[in-house]
Amino acid sequence: MYGYILQRVLAAIPVMGFVALFVFLLLRLTPGDPAAILAGDTATPEQLAAIRDSLGLNDPLLVQFFSWITDLLRGDFGTSILSGKPVIELIADRMEPTISLALTTIILSVIIAVPLGVIAAWKQGTLIDRFVMLLSVLGFSVPVFVIGYLMISLFSMQLGWFPVQGFRPIGEGLGDFFHRIALPTFTLTLLYIALIARITRTSMLEILGDDYVRTARAKGLPESRVLMRHALRNCSVPIITVIGIGFALIISGVVVTESVFNLPGLGRLTVDAVLSRDYPVIQAVILLASLIYVVINLLIDIAYVLLDPRIRYS
Amino acid sequence: MSDTLLDIRNLRIALNGENDKQVVKGLNLSIEPGQTMCLVGESGSGKSLSALATMGLLPPVLTPLSGSSIKLKGEELLTASPNRLRELRATSMSMIFQEPMTALNPVARVGQQIEEVLEFHSDLSASDRRKRVIEMMEQVHLPDVDKMYRSFPHQLSGGQRQRIMIAMALVMRPQLLIADEPTTALDVTTQAQILSLIRELREEQGAAVLFITHDMGVVSEIADDVTVLKLGEVMESQPVETLLRRPQTDYTRDLLQSVPSQVPRMARDGVSTDVVLATDDLCKTYGGGGLFSKSREVKAARDVSIKLMKGRTLGIVGESGSGKSTVARCIMRLIDPTSGAIMVGGKDIATMSQKELKPQRKNIQIVFQDPMRSLNPRIEVGQSIIEGPLNFGVPRSQAMDRARELLELVGLPASAVDRFPHQFSGGQRQRIAIARALAMDPDVLVADEAVSALDVSVQAQVLDLLAELQERLGLGILFITHDLGVAAQICDEVLVMQHGRVVEYGPAGQVLGAPQQDYTKALISAAPGRHWDFANFRPFAEAP
Numbered sequence: 107m108y109g110y111i112l113q114r115v116l117a118a119i120p121v122m123g124f125v126a127l128f129v130f131l132l133l134r135l136t137p138g139d140p141a142a143i144l145a146g147d148t149a150t151p152e153q154l155a156a157i158r159d160s161l162g163l164n165d166p167l168l169v170q171f172f173s174w175i176t177d178l179l180r181g182d183f184g185t186s187i188l189s190g191k192p193v194i195e196l197i198a199d200r201m202e203p204t205i206s207l208a209l210t211t212i213i214l215s216v217i218i219a220v221p222l223g224v225i226a227a228w229k230q231g232t233l234i235d236r237f238v239m240l241l242s243v244l245g246f247s248v249p250v251f252v253i254g255y256l257m258i259s260l261f262s263m264q265l266g267w268f269p270v271q272g273f274r275p276i277g278e279g280l281g282d283f284f285h286r287i288a289l290p291t292f293t294l295t296l297l298y299i300a301l302i303a304r305i306t307r308t309s310m311l312e313i314l315g316d317d318y319v320r321t322a323r324a325k326g327l328p329e330s331r332v333l334m335r336h337a338l339r340n341c342s343v344p345i346i347t348v349i350g351i352g353f354a355l356i357i358s359g360v361v362v363t364e365s366v367f368n369l370p371g372l373g374r375l376t377v378d379a380v381l382s383r384d385y386p387v388i389q390a391v392i393l394l395a396s397l398i399y400v401v402i403n404l405l406i407d408i409a410y411v412l413l414d415p416r417i418r419y420s
Numbered sequence: 421m422s423d424t425l426l427d428i429r430n431l432r433i434a435l436n437g438e439n440d441k442q443v444v445k446g447l448n449l450s451i452e453p454g455q456t457m458c459l460v461g462e463s464g465s466g467k468s469l470s471a472l473a474t475m476g477l478l479p480p481v482l483t484p485l486s487g488s489s490i491k492l493k494g495e496e497l498l499t500a501s502p503n504r505l506r507e508l509r510a511t512s513m514s515m516i517f518q519e520p521m522t523a524l525n526p527v528a529r530v531g532q533q534i535e536e537v538l539e540f541h542s543d544l545s546a547s548d549r550r551k552r553v554i555e556m557m558e559q560v561h562l563p564d565v566d567k568m569y570r571s572f573p574h575q576l577s578g579g580q581r582q583r584i585m586i587a588m589a590l591v592m593r594p595q596l597l598i599a600d601e602p603t604t605a606l607d608v609t610t611q612a613q614i615l616s617l618i619r620e621l622r623e624e625q626g627a628a629v630l631f632i633t634h635d636m637g638v639v640s641e642i643a644d645d646v647t648v649l650k651l652g653e654v655m656e657s658q659p660v661e662t663l664l665r666r667p668q669t670d671y672t673r674d675l676l677q678s679v680p681s682q683v684p685r686m687a688r689d690g691v692s693t694d695v696v697l698a699t700d701d702l703c704k705t706y707g708g709g710g711l712f713s714k715s716r717e718v719k720a721a722r723d724v725s726i727k728l729m730k731g732r733t734l735g736i737v738g739e740s741g742s743g744k745s746t747v748a749r750c751i752m753r754l755i756d757p758t759s760g761a762i763m764v765g766g767k768d769i770a771t772m773s774q775k776e777l778k779p780q781r782k783n784i785q786i787v788f789q790d791p792m793r794s795l796n797p798r799i800e801v802g803q804s805i806i807e808g809p810l811n812f813g814v815p816r817s818q819a820m821d822r823a824r825e826l827l828e829l830v831g832l833p834a835s836a837v838d839r840f841p842h843q844f845s846g847g848q849r850q851r852i853a854i855a856r857a858l859a860m861d862p863d864v865l866v867a868d869e870a871v872s873a874l875d876v877s878v879q880a881q882v883l884d885l886l887a888e889l890q891e892r893l894g895l896g897i898l899f900i901t902h903d904l905g906v907a908a909q910i911c912d913e914v915l916v917m918q919h920g921r922v923v924e925y926g927p928a929g930q931v932l933g934a935p936q937q938d939y940t941k942a943l944i945s946a947a948p949g950r951h952w953d954f955a956n957f958r959p960f961a962e963a964p
Contacts, residue, residue: 316522317517317519317522317523318522318523318524318525318526320477320517320523321517321523321524321525321585321588322525323477323509324475324477324509324510324514324515324589325509325510325536325537325540325588326505326506326507326508326509326510326511326537326540326541327506327536327540328506328540331536331540335525335528336525336528339525339527339528340525340526340527413527414526414527415526415527415572415574416526416527416572416574
């Protein structure tokens with residue numbers, strides 16, 4: 107078990123290396139000059155050259171890459187070309203809203219979606235099942251920004267229950283935090299409820315036809331026990347996979363929600379950095395997103411081993 | 421009769437409750453305490469559905485029609501509430517199933533799965549429950565029960581899992597045990613142990629057993645009474661001795677006569693010296709590699725040397741894990757042998773590249789076990805048959821003509837080329853699979869458990885077909901089977917395997933008739949019904 111985890115952690119290192127190389131090349135090979143953006147419209151060619159020189163943009167690519175990598179390994183993500191602040195500080199500032207939103211969304215989605223999926227599968231073909239399926243089609247097909255603006259218009263503007271926009275850190279009071287994060291959470295939750303409820307229903311349907319579920323019923327167990335212990339436990343692997351990937355997707359893909367609700371999170375940081383060719387920030391954000399994917403995949407794999415005794419990696 | 425335990429009257433089960441879609445048509449059956457009733461029938465006879473109806477576990481699309489009645493100790497089950505049925509399960513009636521591999525929850529410890537029954541059906545404290553489970557596990561003769569209590573199903577063998585199932589079913593001492601083909605998926609030696617365990621527990625606990633099987637050998641070993649079902653209808657119901665000696669209906673008589681006899685076939689003379697297939701010290705080893713740690717090596721086949729002549733049948737028999745299928749797959753080069761030689765058509769194909777191998781493939785063809793899964797469901801039968809010849813450059817129209825001929829050769833109409841596999845029964849599909857193999861005009865046909873998934877009457881027909889084809893085409897047949905009766909019926913030579921090794925190899929009459937090795941003897945003596953000469957309706961002991 108520990109050997110397996112160590113093995114997986116070691117295997118992640120070359121993955122991250124390739125991601126780093128890819129990110130570096132991608133940005134260097136796309137058109138657009140950061141020095142020009144930094145210098146503004148009125149800069150002379152001499153000023154531009156000086157700026158390029160100070161950013162190291164005149165060095166050969168290989169030299170740029172290695173100096174960047176060695177800095178990274180020392181924990182130095184560079185400074186933002188645009189704001190002049192250390193990148194790591196920028197990211198740290200923006201982490202909390204994004205992580206908070208991802209966590210509240212995933213937790214709420216799981217609490218609602220898993221029981222919905224279980225019940226839909228159990229009552230396959232009934233009204234409840236059809237309702238759940240309808241909900242999930244809606245969740246998939248209505249774009250997040252539409253849901254977001256609808257929510258704002260209904261709950262903030264008309265009913266006045268929630269603020270329209272903004273974020274309050276959790277340290278400044280739990281009530282305020284939830285009050286402000288509620289609407290964006292509901293907005294994103296709909297998509298993830300659709301996703302998780304659907305996968306739960308599909309996996310449950312498959313498992314409910316299995317022999318050991320029949321055995322459990324033949325033992326005279328109550329349905330709740332049959333469903334939760336014998337069926338749900340056995341389809342936890344695909345469900346956990348979707349939850350994990352969903353979490354990673356939220357962190358790397360909250361751009362729209364953060365824009366709609368004006369949350370100062372990673373999504374907005376990424377958009378701003380891309381628009382202004384702020385290389386160090388873009389690189390760091392992409393690397394961070396990859397790291398999150400790698401870590402979450404690792405956690406999913408470990409969960410497999412814990413949930414299913416048949417999976418034992420050597 | 422007041423002491424009747426289970427009384428099934430006029431049980432009719434229909435698809436969607438529609439009168440004209442009956443799958444069980446008026447079953448009557450009663451079981452006294454301590455009695456073992458065998459419900460016998462081929463697939464589609466409705467025997468399992470009748471059992472599931474008793475437990476209240478029928479799939480929702482199947483419903484008993486009004487007028488049906490199933491009474492357990494006088495209590496009507498068909499109208500009982502779900503809660504009442506739940507109470508009765510495990511306490512008054514229990515059921516064990518065919519597939520011990522899938523009938524246990526794979527992610528829960530087996531001890532806890534037994535304990536769960538007590539948790540819901542008794543007031544015992546946690547420690548008493550555990551004590552009772554351990555006791556029950558000992559009663560079904562599981563070894564090292566304290567350790568086994570904490571095991572997961574995949575860590576146990578098939579026989580051990582079936583013992584766990586039995587322990588689970590009997591832990592509340594129900595008066596009725598329903599056993600649905602409980603030994604069909606097990607090896608013969610394990611089957612013999614499970615049958616004797618069921619007999620033993622029936623006596624100890626005084627339970628009645630409703631035993632569902634398709635195997636007349638098993639019937640002769642365990643039944644007091646037998647009810648024969650065909651397509652949902654009762655053919656006859658008799659005490660076992662009467663049924664085996666004086667069957668009343670033609671159907672039962674045919675069923676008994678289809679049971680493969682354990683007596684080896686007469687040796688055929690005129691042995692050809694033309695070797696169509698030979699292996700020399702064939703070995704297959706799995707594992708041993710591994711990047712970080714050396715994984716355990718498994719020698720699935722070691723030093724297997726065979727020789728198959730034109731027009732002869734060589735049987736490889738063995739239990740699961742013996743390596744018999746590994747040998748077949750190596751010979752087909754579906755997997756690569758680790759070492760040794762495979763001579764087909766005078767060439768060693770063991771180390772050929774896939775490219776070199778391609779022209780050799782037509783010499784050797786295979787028929788698999790499960791005809792339900794070995795034909796592509798989405799293409800017509802004719803397309804499946806001509807695919808091989810087309811690959812070898814035969815023009816389409818010519819290949820299709822040949823396909824029609826072949827279908828007639830295997831006893832199907834030529835027009836079958838345009839139909840899809842699902843339009844055929846299991847036996848017919850196996851005929852199609854044979855036609856597909858023959859389309860390549862092979863010298864050697866490998867039959868990997870090719871009749872194991874078929875009902876006995878169909879099995880007999882397919883075996884006859886193979887014998888006839890062999891006669892006409894001079895095929896060499898390599899016949900892989902776990903069933904000694906089938907091997908006795910069709911093989912000229914027999915090779916017995918255990919744990920990847922060859923135990924005994926020789927003429928069928930010698931190996932099966934006068935075995936030299938203990939393992940072969942054990943296999944033969946474990947075969948159920950070996951004392952009965954089913955085809956002549958008498959025990960062998962009474963043979964004139």
